[in-house]
Amino acid sequence: MLVAAFFTTICLLTALLLYLSYTLFYEHHAKNSHIKDLYEDISNRDQSQQNRELQLKQKAYHAEVLKELSERIGYSLDVSKIIEVITESLKEILEYSTASYMIKENNHIIFHSYVAKSVNHNFIKDTQLKMLSALSIMLNTDISTAYIEEAISGTILDNAADNQVGSYFNLPLVIEDKILGIITIASPSLNIYNLERAKILYIITQEAARHYEKLKLILEEERRKLNAMVASMEDGVIMLDRSLRIIVFNPSAVKILQLTNLAEPTIKDITNSLQGIVDLRTKLDEAIRNEHVTEQEDIIIHNRAYHLLITPVKDSRNELTGTAILLRDVTAEKELIQMRDEFTAKVVHELRAPLTTIRGTTDMIVNESKLTEEVKKKLLLTMKEDSEHMLKLVGEILDVAKIEAGKFQIEPTLGKIQDTVDKVVGKFSAQATQKGISMTAQYDPATPEIKFDVIRIEQVLNNLISNAIKYTDKGTITIFVHPEADKGVIIEIIDTGAGLNEEEVKGLFSKFKQFGKGKTGKVKGTGLGLVIAKGIIESHLGKIEASSKGPGRGSTFKFWLPLRGPQDMKGGNNGKNITS
Template sequence: MQKKIFVIFTLILLISTLLTGFLSLSLITNNYTNELEQRLISNAQLIEGVINENKELANTVELQRLSEDLGNKIDARITIIDKNGEVLADTLPNSLPAKNHGNRPEVRKAMDGEIGREIRYSSTVKEDMLYIALPSHLEAENIAVIRLSMDLVERDKINQRLFYYTGASILFSLVAALLLGYRFIGKLMEPIKQIIEASKKIANGKFDRRVKVQSNDEIGELANHFNHMADHLENTIVQLSDSNTKFKALLTSMINPIIAIDNNRHIILFNQSAEDLFKVNTNDVLGKDILEVINKYSLDRQLIEVFTNNKSRIEISINYPEKKVLKIHTNPIQLDHDPIRTLGTVALIEDITEIRRLEKMRSDFVTNVSHELKTPLTSISGFVETLKAGAVEDEEVTMRFLDIIEIETDRLKRLINDILTLSEIENIETNLITHEIFPGDTLKEVADVITPIANSKEIELHTEVDLNLPTIYGNRDWFKQLIINLLDNAIKYTPPGGKVRLIAYKKYNNIIIIVKDTGIGIPKKDISRLFERFYRVDKARSRKVGGTGLGLAIVKHIVLSLNGRIKVNSEEGKGTEFTVIIPVNKEI
């Protein structure tokens, strides 16, 4: 660094001194030449005046005498030229008769009415000469140009002396400046060397190193900033080390597998639980492409989808190394100070195999119980018919009990049907069966069926359905059941004189279905549990209106089977609004 600065300093100094010297030399030379030109022009004008005052000087002999006489006095060569370029008189007597001067540049310019100037080598006097040609304004018609010339020997001598003086001054100043510059640069570089040495020590892990520079200039400011940076760096390293220790302890203690990849799909984190789950060693996968790891260890390729789709939660089933059901939560890795920038993706894996197994057992149990209940329900129905036929003497009592039995029987039938429907929806194989669904037609059909029910309860059913809704794919009966359940639920919990609205339209690439009522509403604390099986907001009222507690659970599962989502907005005493959003997808 010091050598580079010294070389650059030397070059700048050399160039600046040379430029200064040569520019000065050029300026002096130009000024000297201009002064000679002005002197020759003045002399030429004086000669013109002398000739004009003495008419007898118009002949060639007198002109020759005048040119020789004045030329010696002004120490310049005088040449008088006629209109044809012929020399009428010349200070040098042996130059007559001279060659025609009409082709000389300065003479041509003077004949054009301008003052001619020219510097060139003269073959007559064997010297570089300065020529000034003045156009004649004399009354004598034979005189056209008065030319004066002077040799530049003196100018060359002056230039030579100036060159020597300038060269000597440049050499002296250059040597002096180099000596001073070398010492100055050396002193300037000393604190920089200290900073470099301290930075090397810090780079090697010695974070306690600092520089001691006593200076009030930029170098001192740099040293202060360097020490401040070193303090901050030392504190940051300590904090990072502490955070890293805590992070490792946290990862070790976590029972959930965690996998993280960068934007290039290279694995950057693979904790112990992930090793145990996939039977893979961390050292064998870190830094490798997730696709390469999956291929090498025969892992399920659904893991690729986890890191490539935009879902924050996804559930997959894997068959290797063991058959498991995994719920994977993914989040982008972002910086606190730059949340827009994404560094990769981290996945938290939850093994829900046992949970899903228990749920399936529960579903199977409900199915079996429902089938078992059908037989006694058939008997009860027959018994009711027998009693109504008059088998009991007290007809009033008999009819009252029969009505109760009939109501309970209907409720049990609805419960069984709902359980069976929910069980069917949860069946994975049934979910794979898809048909074309025309939402507009189905919604109109359901509205026509529900309208009489609403009218019987003095409830106004208002429909705003776009009949040209795009086709979706799924189970037609389920989709119909979805709308029926929502409308039936709205009518049940809306008092007489209320309103229920069914709205359906397309927005972006989704079908939006809204069922809105002016009923009793739902407390905020109950909304989060609304779709749970057998959950009732008001158990007494639900039983009174004939609710089974499974209607909204069925709605939720049907919506999920259509890859949609459902939202609830409700306020007590003002009504409830269910919004179903179903994506318009092509048939699988």
């Protein structure tokens, strides 16, 4: 009953505090001599002038207190830290032996007491019991048996001291209309706390609560913006606070770690999903302890390669606020590096083979004096063929380099594309007949003349038709040439050969990929032909594409050329879809 009566009294006193004037507060608690001098000066003036100036000085002093409170609390949403700032600041304006706070957090109680003047252990225990009783009434919950996480700072306790709680007052900490805890000021002296002294703590506590609420709204808005931003990122992004609670977990991270079945995953869920792959807790501890980015490359998660980066996040005061985890998918980069290495090895092989032949042939001609002229002629022809092969290879590499650098040039002239097609088909007709392939070219009579580089388009047709023959053991190859609604000309090369799967079609025009095998079962050449063909067609402001119904079902290569050359056109057509 006594506790209830005491609590009722406190509530009444708190209500009365709202109606008290600011005069006593500022007279007793001015922070510096300048403010005190102002109050002495005010007392010598007439009452009306004194009241007006006093109100101004009160507002100025009030603003000063709030500024200091804001700077000391900063951008923290840690309630216990905010209360610590309040209790530690009280020693400047209140006489007390202990300033304590108590917070109920989940299933336990946090109790911290700052000791300004030495007291014994019983003094602390008595204060703690009084606070437990008061907080139980405020929360309407019995917390007397809850586990207490206790911390004592400040002056060392002196158990030899003969003191007990003589005066104290409790003040609830209310944030967003919810009681989060209680602050208690205590002293062995009797009757030293009055309404004016209680009001000091009340004002500071209320301002801290308002500061907290305002900051929370700001941070929640920033968090929403951050979540919206990281939600669209392909990289997995996870952000943790200082207690390793998840505050950001974007969809990519959920997908990478395959935690879609969890509504609110925890750090334990994340570490479990990475068990046997990377020791995430150790990496987090290392990053936080050393205050620098910790990373681990080439970790494999569900058959994909990732680069893990863990970055400590600090605020403007260089204080740790949390940790950011980034999972960047480097699978494509790894595959590209592998393909590049394979391509380099292939080019080296393509150059080494003819060079070896040329060197051997040269040694034979020089050292074998009994060689007939006919044999020497054959050897020289072999050397010529090998050197031409090398020149072609070097030319292809240079063409690709020019295309990638944007320096590839064409020389278009007005002409009939049908004539160039006829020339290339005639060149390869014997080779097609030898393999039992029926190759025909069909032309739409309405096909107009267009501007194109004859040599370069012939190069494209050479590549496409030779590939069609190479990968077709028997069947047909048909070349269609027809106009497209006064916009240009379409050339299609359709074969009944080996065909391609969807993945192969997507990688056809990459310089690091080459698909399909001839009769020998081996891929010959560098695979740069299609890369160059694409560059040539796009230099004409045209477009090239490939399609296939699947392995064993043939392929279709189709390219479109505009009526006019690039010099005659202001815009490009690289994004144009080809229609037939």
